[in-house]
Amino acid sequence: MKSQVELNGMLDNVVKKKKGIWQQSLNWRTALLYLLPSLILFSVFLFYPMGKTLYLSFFLTDRQGEANVFVGLENYLYLLESEAFLKSIKATILFVLYTVPTGIIISLFLALLANEKLKGIGFFRTIFASTMGISVAASSVVWLFLFHPSVGFLNKIIASLGGQGVDWLLDPKWALLSVSITTIWMNIGFTFLIILGGIQNIDEHLYESAKIDGAGYFYQLRRITIPMLSPTLFFVITVSLINAFQTFGQVDILTQGGPSESTNLIVYSIYREAFVNYQFGTASAQSIFLFLCILVVTILQFKFGEKKVHYQ
């Protein structure tokens, strides 16, 4: 004799078998419903443009951006031979090297300062993080005034010290550096805030234990703070790298890619190619190239950088 429970169990199985694909996929369909809003948004603003860009990069286009003649990989080959594009890549790489390490080191330094328990430290935390709340356009305009060759604040300081003023944005030797300085200043707010958060997450007892062992400030910094901060630093480096590759606004306002294309960073170059020269094909090819660059850098970073990261 089978007990009632067993019978019920068998009955359940029979019912389950009768459930069709429609019943079995209930969970999937529910999940899909929840995903739908983001799927729609991503499709409209991300997946479709990406596909379209890839498509256009294989064509010559008319002034409306409609695909005209299929040219295969010729757009890419043209780019690799184009001196302007190679110069733009060189400028971009230099720009990344100028801004990312410097920005992170300065932010780390400020975060360490702002982490000290002092009276009125909240004021400094706000000040240091404040550039996060300023738009790229507004801060670029401010820096435009600071960089002004004759009435700019920077040159006035140099003049008052008896030095020769610098053509910050007009001298091809200085222009990229000037844009980098502006960018570092603008990025500090975000980077500072994330690093400060990371520092404050470190267990205070670790430092107390180290203090009892007699470890000094720099020993603690080297053996506790930096290793414990590695996940935060990794995140910040990744985000800063991607941001630096995608810089556009400050270039547009400060230099328009000049002088003599010394600040023609890749995204600005794409913009000019597409909306000034109406070469949507080569612009798309540049975009795909940039996308691949960022992808490769990020993958490399995850592959080699993450090993040194300690997650709790």
Add this chain to the structure above:
Amino acid sequence: MKNVELFNVSKSYEKQKEVISDISVSIEPGEFFVLVGPSGCGKSTILRMIAGLEDITKGSLRIDGNEVNLLPPSKRDISMVFQNYALYPHLNVEENIVFGLDVKKVKKFERKERCMEVAEMLGLTDYLKRKPRHLSGGQRQRVALARAIVNQAPICLMDEPLSNLDAKLRAHMRSEIRQIQRKLKITMIYVTHDQVEAMTMGDRIMILNEGKIQQVGKPIDVYNAPANPFVAQFIGSPPMNLATANINLSKQELSIGGRLKLSIPSNDLQSYQEDTVTLGIRPEYLKIVNSINTKSTNNYLDVKVEHVEVLGNETIVSFQLDTYRWQAKWNGQWNVDVGDIVPIAINYESICLFNSASGHLIKGPTQVENHIIHEVTV
């Protein structure tokens, strides 16, 4: 071995009320000294002041006779174990253990040797290359312990080191820590909120409440003669039963709620001035009256059982006495049901009496079941 002395030590934050007031105690070299009290009583703060992690507002702290109030933690010859162990999560067990030696620039060879020695003592040899997150709670605890003793500091401070372990492991680590302390002859200052740890580990214990010393003494003395009702209820499980009792000097009688009357021996009469006192009695001294003969006297009470817990080797019975909830602990298994009426006897010899206003102990129990092993075996 070094001694630690506190003279009138006080602590207050930003000129507010004192959180620690007027603590004076002398901790002997090689002693296992336990600070015990409910959470928020300031025991951890005292420990942190000894460690140098908190400033001392008033008073003086001396280690080996020298005032160390202003010395940094590293100059006080101490090691410390934290409640959450404070292991460095990015370093493996070995690196964690030798961290302090590395700071002190001990030679690599000696570092390794001392690490191995300590790891062996604590059974960590197989785990030296693991990260703390791959260790169980008990193993982490051992690493924290290893890190403290590898420094060979003469004084070791422990801040509730066992509170994150499960009950079984805790009981095991209690004896282990005690054995290590005896072996290395360290002066140990140990903070806990667990009275069992205090009773079982301490050479002497200090009971704290609201930043004030309640009592300092050997665990067994504290247990037998608690200085006030707070200590009486804090030490011992279940806690000491308390009730208000009236003294009638002319009748030489002590009565609880008018129901139970105990006669006071004439010798004791002169020590009682007040009419009402707080009476305390340990649960194990509340005996059940099982022969009719003893019922002839007055010193028993019929109580109605409200709750029974049989723990295998002992039985805890709860009942209501006036407004107080009392518990009795009897050896063995007792077949008692809720609602049963049970006669309970109270002996004058086994009660404590406290001044009902100040809380001071007036009379401790004179008859304690204190066995001495030599007398039993001889």
